[in-house]
Amino acid sequence: MSFLDHLEELRWHIIRSLGAIIVFGVVAFIMRDFVWGLLILGPTKVDFWTFRMFCKVSSSIGSDAFCFDEMPFIIQSRKMTGQFSMHIVSSAVIGLIASFPYVFWEIWRFVSPGLYDNERKLSRGAVFFVSLLFMLGVLFGYYIVTPISVNFLGNYQVDPSILNEFDITSYVSILVTLVLACGLLFQLPIVVYFLSKAGIITPSALVKYRKHAIVVILIIAALVTPPDPITQLLVTLPLLLLYQASIYISKMVVRKEAKKQATLEEENG
Template structure:
């Protein structure tokens, strides 16, 4: 009997190992694809927010011309980037490839996770878990896109236009820009998973909508702190990061209320079912 349990345990470990290996292979394949196309990706995606024709800047300037009669964002034609170490470009290529591989393979990684846990779930739980699993990768991708199109361009714009003297000639470090890029995008992708965390905490009975509403002001202060951590020091970038997070918090309150009400309803019907 104990041998059967031991075999069952190691069977689960072996199955988990298979899912992890396939997930890692997906990341490696995606990273290799990005690495082989690194020149195009660096020119059009990585350095995209440094150009005036970036979609975010075009939208802002479009409305700026309608209201003010002129463009409000004027980035320099060139974004001079330097390297200071021999293997700096290689290290950046590896970082961008691995990061891009994780982002590209993230939906597949989440799907592998669901494949591992779904056999242990009841049909009703399996149906609900599909919604949660899809929410994980969708929220992560929305966070990544929000960081790329909403926060990073304004952070770059502030860093470029801010000057303390006309004598200073701007020359930007490749590693600094890479750190900013990954920090903003990965940070927003992770933070956008907040509603999923709220769902699990509500399901476990740790969190209630009353608690979230009561401490809303404290949460906003914490959101501003988090926004300041994942963005540079300028106020505009921090505000642009905080706004979607505040909206996300309000959405989390509604989801918490819905989940809490559903749990209470199930608990109220439980005695009747037992009778």
């Protein structure tokens, strides 16, 4: 294919991807009561699933420290276009999340023809695992990081005379940032897998620079989360676990590549 043919092919992949995002976004826009009443504003309510689980665990050990009767803050819109613009933003984000497997599949369809046959075999299942990790990250961000962050920041007061009244734009921005950031950060094992396949990184290098990686992870957690230590810790811990898992993945890849190379040498020798 010529360069222009590649551009034309890419254009149609982008159009189909945007079409899927728009379709899911329109559905989310129409289902306003469900999206906003249950999804967007869910982490601000005491009957949210995460808070109920915390209360059950707390009650099982004879304490009610993690049972909440109310959220001591309100969310309001201070701009004329605040609610409408956030309605559009939230619908677009939900459209992106819901259509992510299809969008990545379209991207993969454009990229995969340029790979060698062995590279396509090695990357078989990439769409499934990338989509799975993204969805797991989104769920972790929504059900763990977001409610704890909202609860901490909503209850934090430097003085009882200061009321917590948050703008809807600020709340939606934090929610979207945490959810999407967790979804993307959970791609770390996939990135390490392909870099190990390409010979760019090795398990020994990952172990050697583990301390440096911890510092980088702490910086990333500080950048993608609100400025509170609890939320940063919640993002840091799974990233550290994912980094450790990535070391084992890299070891597995290097071991298989070494075995394959040894087999080829025996056949040629």
